[in-house]
Amino acid sequence: MVYLDNNATTPLDPVVAEKMCWFLKEHFGNPSSLYPIGRAVKEIITQARETVAGAIGAQRSELVFTGSGTEADNFAIRGVLDSYPEKDEIITSAVEHPAVLRVANFLEKKGLKVTYVPVDRYGTVDLDFLRDAITPRTALISIMYANNEIGTIQPIEEIVRIAAKSGVLVHTDAVQAFGKIDFDVRKLGVDLLSLSAHKIYGPKGVGALYIRKGIDICPFIHGGHQERGRRAGTENTIGIVGFGAAARVLMERGKKDRERIEKLAAALKNGIEEKIPKVRFNGHPKNRVENTVNVVFPGLEAEAVLLALATKGISVSTGSACTEESEEVSYVLLSIGLPPEIARSAIRMSLGRFNTDEDIALVLRELPEVIEKLRRISAFDPEE
Ligand code: PLP
Secondary structure, rough: EEEEEEEOOOOOOHHHHHHHHHHHOOOOOOOOOOHHHHHHHHHHHHHHHHHHHOOOOHHHEEEEEEHHHHHHHHHHHHHHHHOOOOOOOEEEEEEOOOOHHHHHHHHHOOEEEEEEEEEEEOOOOOOOHHHHOOOOOEEEEEOOEEOOOOOOOHHHHHHHHHHHHHEEEEEEOOOEEEEOOOOOOHHHOOOOOEEEEHHOOOOOOOOOEEOOOOOOOOOOOOOHHEEEHOOOOOOOHHHHHHHHHHHHHHHHHHHHHHHHHHHHHHHHHHHHHHHOOOEEEOOOOOOOOOOOEEEEEEEEOOHHHHHHHHHOEEEEEEOOOOOOOOOHHHHOHHHOEEEHHHHEEEEEEOOOOOOHHHHHHHHHHHHHHHHHHHHHOOOOOOOO
16 A cells, blocks of 8 residues: 555654553553552653653743644634734635635634735735735734645745734644644744644644733633643643654654655656656645645546555545545636646645655555546646
8 A cells, every 4th residue: 555645644763652552551540630640641741741842942831732733723812803803804815725724714703803815826825915815903923834735845944034013923733833833932923823733743633722821812622721721631641642643753853754755756757747748747846845736637637646646555535535525626726726627637646754765666556547547537638
């Protein structure tokens, strides 16, 4: 089996699995309990928090564990709006993940003003548009760091500089950037940043929100005093332990992995270009996470390609896993200006830590054949 959908989720790293199994067998305490069984778990969670925070250059007191990357995004946006009731505008982009876009749509229906910054053909946000959209009523700018479908990296430091002139807070959804690019929250300068464990070879169902020291945001979930009162509910201890272990592995081998993945992705792209006529890659040519290869095969329906590859044991995606089951055309691809019939032919292949040279060789053997067969059936004329 060749798994090329690492932007949807990553396999659990065996080191992480081992740590989680150890924890499950050895610890069951509630971290809020004051006796040793509880204190031990509290200490383990503190270590995990320290590791995840350290991986992004934050202090552990600045990190709140959440139930997912989606929750971290929701928390950031709603938390800021709730703590600035006099402000009723937010700015985001047209290519955000649904975890941000759907919240924005929901708030818009409730009367909030949301400005969606457009992107150019590479998927980069229009900074002049963004600058002009800021008003004294703007509470927050939320722009993703790396796009999940096409891999484009947004100029976050630049956005922070623009926002700072008007004293507007900046949130970035770094779910797809974490592990794929090196970054430090201090250098980046953002106020809030979302993470998710299952994109870095950790478990599903656990995320985190970095909240810069001094930023006061309203809790999203009310109840007990967990997470220093910022996110109530008994902690997902096993998930947090896995997140910490995954972040540790990332710090140890992330750089090497990235170099290897970059080479594999380049080989995949070059091979596709050589062997298949009339293909086009989406995303920024340079400012991008290298693991993401988004390619269009004009004349074909992406679903047909996906299913044909699945029969060969190759797992790819037609875009975002969240829109996979709907018939919708990718709004990200429409936003970069692709006509719907071209956007419908896009396949996303996202590489990860466990991919090998053999995986790429197999794809480059099977994919050209699949495309040729499907194009023959669809009477596609590459000369047209
Ligand atoms: N943001 C981005 C950019 C993502 O790609 C994803 C997941 O695909 C999420 C947020 C949501 O993260 P989670 O699956 O942990 O809710």
